[in-house]
Amino acid sequence: MGFEAWSTWRSHTAKNVVIIALVFIILWMALASQQNMVRCFSVPQNVPDVEYRQPDATLERSRYQWKLGHAGSTMQIIDECSDEERSKHNKSWDMVMAKRLRTWRHGSKESERTISNPSGPGSSLAATRYVRQFLRQVFDDLNIHTFLDAPCGDMTWMPYVNLTGVDYYGGDISPSLVAHNTDLFGEDARFANKFQVFDITCMIPPKIDMIHTRDVFLHISSDLSLRALKNFERSGSGYVAITHWPDASGDTNEYHPTRSEKAYPEAFKVKASEAQVIGSHKYNLELPPYCLPPPLYSTQNLFGVPGSSVMGVWKLPALGRGTRPQCTKQTVASPAQLIDSYEVSVCRGQTCTASFSSGLFADFLQSPKLLGGPLQPCCTICGDVTTSACSNSRNEEQIFLSHVLPFVTYTMPDHPVFLEMGGYDGWHETNTHFLEQCLGWKGILIEANPRMFKRMKQLRPGTLNIRSAICREAGHVKFAGNHPGAHIATELDDSGYTVAPCRPLREFLSSLNVSRIDFFSLDVEGFELQVAESVDWSQFSAAFLVVEELSKHQQKNEQVRELLTQRAGMEILAQQCWKPTACDAYFVNPRFVDVAAAKKHLASVPLPKGFRPPDQCRPKL
Incomplete structure (x- = not known):
């Protein structure tokens, strides 16, 4: 071997040795770092190598509650x-998770140190350091002191968080993961009996110190x-603690298919316009x-790569309270601004006030009927309903007059009172016009849509009209459209919706000072x-009450029936469907109605069917 060849071989060998040495050093440092990192956090207690099991009926979605470990009470x-949400949002996730859980074992050193866990690489120990x-x-x-982890995923990394002094609660949309x-x-005191099926998009969690939602908005x-x-x-x-991309230019909803989407195409046939639930996008x-x-609070770059996500902590409420220039435009208002721009009010005719008092309603009951209005010439002769x-x-109205009113057991006031929730414009699909126009009843109509409320004031000047949406606690809602049954939602949006206080x-x-209503119509589209x-x-x-x-809200229908019978003390008299997907349930109060006599009458005289009067009254506003 010549000198020149020898020098070349020696030079290449030296470089190779250096490269190999550097690789070994890097691997050794990574292993040491991983071991040290694991020692810094509490290790799962008695983690078994469990088999996947199919979730049983006890995990079917309903009204769940977590048990409060430190107080012995429950959180609803x-x-x-x-x-529809149950069938669509749940199945895609659960199909994938069930498949992964069948072939994966939690608790082994190999599974804890790899990125092949069911929830994906973002849930590995390395990614959550x-x-x-x-x-x-x-x-x-x-x-x-109380911490809700939703979604909790496969729990690869959460057991390594120091939870001393913190009560943990986990929720996930996948029943398979909850069962797992x-x-x-x-057997782990920190997590035993702390998991429930929970969908963050349509379930309201109990009041808790901190809610943790990591990487779910990504999908x-x-x-x-x-x-x-x-x-x-x-x-x-x-x-609330949430991951996001502070370098992103907003949320474009541009999804990129995941490997799961490609592997299980039948599970992911959900268009983006229909609230796509699996994919990936930055926000x-x-x-x-x-x-x-x-x-x-905000973490450093979570993965050590410029442009990747960080975790931030916000004090609630936070929606719409940003200070970025893009958030100060007229189309993006804070909840306070949205409420202030639309004042809750009560009107009689065109006279409105924001002041509600017992004297207002008492004066209304004693006042003469207001005549006039576009509907006045439509019903010139009051025959039957x-x-x-x-x-x-x-x-x-016909069912009330024929199957309930003859069996009331109390003395009706001179002006019986109706309450119609979902008054719309006061005419189209109203359940109370005949009671007012022909029987002399007094009533309250409640409508949130400003445009429809304006028409309702004109069409029904003789009623007490309240402009507001109704919700459990004071806040605001949005709804789209001006047709009967317009969609109502409880989230914010920046266009195409009317926002109203509730x-x-x-x-x-x-x-x-209203303690009793003689006729209560409740129709607010779900x-x-x-x-x-x-x-x-x-x-x-x-x-x-009607x-x-x-049909698309079967569980809610059952919950309403349970509430009305148990808390309101009412009994269901009958149900009648006026199309395959829509029915009315009729409730009577045994304190005011002879229920036995009404049911006996119903057995011999069925409810009227097929009555739908032609809308010959086309009021001009």
């Missing part, structure tokens, strides 16, 4: 999920993310449509439960 979840340290710091600084975690941590649309944030605010919880919570203020242009309901119905009833729950039934009663029941 408010379930507002529709049947900074988050775990960060959470302990926040617990101490903000005096956090319940089995896995049954759902901004509409669903907004719903989740609003639910957190409605819970009255103190703080900046300080920009529209969220407009959160700067976080109180089927008289053309005198009633525009779908049997509701108040509990008990506030209006108490302020006006929000009947919220209205019923906003009433103090110990201070208020209804002799008769409530709309939509």
